[in-house]
Amino acid sequence: MALCNRVRSGISLFNKLGSLGSQRSTLQRSLLAPSVLPLTSRNYANVPGLKEEKVQVPLALYGGSGNYATALYIAAVKAKAVEKVESEILQFAEAVKNSSKFSLFIKDLSVAKDVRVKAIQEICGEAKFSDVTKNFLVVVAENGRLKNIDTISKRFKELAMAYKGEVKATVTTVFPLPPEEEKALKETVQEIIGSGAKVHLEQKIDPSILGGLVLEFSQKVFDMSIKTRALQMERTLREPINISNI
Structure with missing residues (x-):
């Protein structure tokens, strides 16, 4: 300061x-x-x-x-x-x-x-x-x-x-994560990358994802947002129905 x-x-x-x-x-x-x-x-x-x-x-x-x-x-x-x-x-x-x-x-x-x-x-x-x-x-x-x-x-x-041996992880949510959820998510990422690096978790707020979360670290993206799930469902519903399989 x-x-x-x-x-x-x-x-x-x-x-x-x-x-x-x-x-x-x-x-x-x-x-x-x-x-x-x-x-x-x-x-x-x-x-x-x-x-x-x-x-x-x-x-x-x-x-x-x-x-x-x-x-x-x-x-x-x-x-x-x-x-x-x-x-x-x-x-x-x-x-x-x-x-x-x-x-x-x-x-x-x-x-x-x-x-x-x-x-x-x-x-x-x-x-x-x-x-x-x-x-x-x-x-x-x-x-x-x-x-x-x-x-x-x-x-x-x-x-x-x-x-400094830190790995940046970014979590995108609609609302800020409560401290206990942020801690649990950070520990999960830490377990994935191992003890060789320290996780630095940053939160981003994006109402457009509608809900859920998007987690990014080490060039990996885990999209668990409601928006993505809705788009996937929409694509599935738009696919033509094969009557022969009914």
Whole structure:
């Protein structure tokens, strides 16, 4: 909570910068090309003079956000700060979502690169972020990818969970599960995957499934929703009747 408050304080500081968001130029707009750069080439987590440490990434993530999350993971592992970086990047993404003014700012690619970087440096300084998180966010700001920070943070969380030996399981229901049912479901999933990993159960609410539940983990889906059962029944009733079998 304290970290989240510091991030909000940093964004409040950004809001006071006023004229920064209005500094634009045609030349800067034409030069801005938000392509994914090889972040690992920045080597911002490396210590000069030391041999490059080979980091094994537990999950293969694809796309621009996956590339950024992977680069951050490698830097965090080298700095032995995966959990700290996870907390910081998630808090930053959450704080950004709660500030409509800053959300508009990071989505506007016509804003000069140095203005974006200055805003991020102010926020990270106020929040007292680690060097890994601060330097990463600066790179993201330079590359015009702050608009993807929510997705990047979620992808990084997947890597951090794998690093900690956790398996994410998602249960979708119409209403929140009572604590005793949530505990029983978590224990069931734990028995299925074994003791080699710890289950992290997340609940999602979706009234459209009508009832029952949908359980997803380890690329498996167990659909026990009333909606799916109703659709299956409807397909069965629509099938033509073979009179010869009656």
